[in-house]
Amino acid sequence: MTTSTSAPRSAIRAIVTGHTRGLGEALAELLLQRGIDVLGLGRGTHAELASRHAARLTQAVVDLADPAALERWLADGTLSAFASGAECVVLFNNAGTVEPIAPLGEQDAGAIARAVTLNVAAPLMLANALAATPAPSANASRRIVHVSSGAARNAYPGWSVYCATKAALDHHARAVALDAPAGVCICSLAPGVIDTGMQEAIRATSAEQFPMRERFEQLKQNGLLSTPQTAAQQLIDYALSEAFGSAPTADVRELAGA
Template sequence: MKAIVTGYSKGLGAAIAAELLGRGIPVLGLARGRAPDLAARFPDALQAVELDLADPAALTAFLAGGTLASWVQGSDMVLLVNNAGVVWPVGPLAEQDPAAAVQAVTVNVAAPLALAAAAVRASNGAERRILHVSSGAGRSAYPGWSVYCATKAALDRHAEAVALDGDASVRCCSLAPGVIDTGMQAEIRATPESRFPMKERFVQLKAQGGLNSPEACACALVDYLLAPRFGSKPVDDLRNA
């Protein structure tokens, strides 16, 4: 069994990678930066690749190379955790940077979908489990989050369509993990209320201790990923699982 984790160098992604590695599952980590602490703890089980998933040319070059195929070769089960994501641009359309919208769609949608296809193509004969880290924002619309809501909804529809393909060796789930105390949450709380009217809700969640830790969430998420039932619900919420 081997895993691929995007955005593995910080936040929830780092916690997921650490949880997998701690269970003896080697991880190919894809991120813009490095995770020296993880590399020091798991020098033989972590392979790190510096890759900016917002750069279509870099992503295409990586997919055309042999790193991913070499990583999954010979594995009886391949796990792909599409964790990397961005919340920006935030605000009504008139205040959104179009270039930021392009980057968000590349990171939040194009990269997960391309990596899912590449991982399946490279691992013929193995069981493939694909987990998209989605959000409640993909299931409900929020003011100021039109791009974020749309990109997370895209992951939900992708997982549902993959299930309809009927390949029993490919299981895919778009999973909302709940509200987690990460850098993204700090970004949300720092956003002017004029751009994100629901900001106060997240400020209060932090103040009242309502945010889950990345480590606790990662433990539950990996349990879910490895459970026999994984993929039976293409769209799910970790809090209700």
């Protein structure tokens, strides 16, 4: 199901996965506040965002952990129609899951498959689809932001699936940068540790399943978690900057001077 409007579209447009909560919700809100059209993809819709930004928000209900469903949705032309005519389209591959949290041998097989699909297959499918959309001019850009993690670059006990899937996004960005498709820029961008539902799930995990739980509890207790709004602002500012795409992987905590 896709809900949209017929209002004139902005020259810059954005696609946000997982736009109904957490970082994705903050990304969609801040983009809309800037007058940027947003196509939100998720398992549900965001009624409040739609009521406040009816002219700029398009929402599509699709289970990104179901590759067949995503393939059908891509085939219906919604993404290409949304991108058509835009000088700049930014894809924020934000949706993801930290589950299953458990050492090898204790992970649910279905949870592994869902995580790999949601965290890796869906972003790669969407990136490919966006890169294939026709550009209206030689100067038009298609910008792909994989929302990465420190777990892509550092191993954590109990997070073997999450670490592997986020590392896959980093390496995908490196390879795409070598391909250098015309008009396409990409970066797998780590947003720091954000106070979202994912952090709540991490803190609710037993120490046996995730031995580093105490560290994340202390980050929360000491007020060291970034807000979704702050992280979203940093991601958007960098995605729209001239520096975007100069490196295939980056961390917002290291971009103060970017």
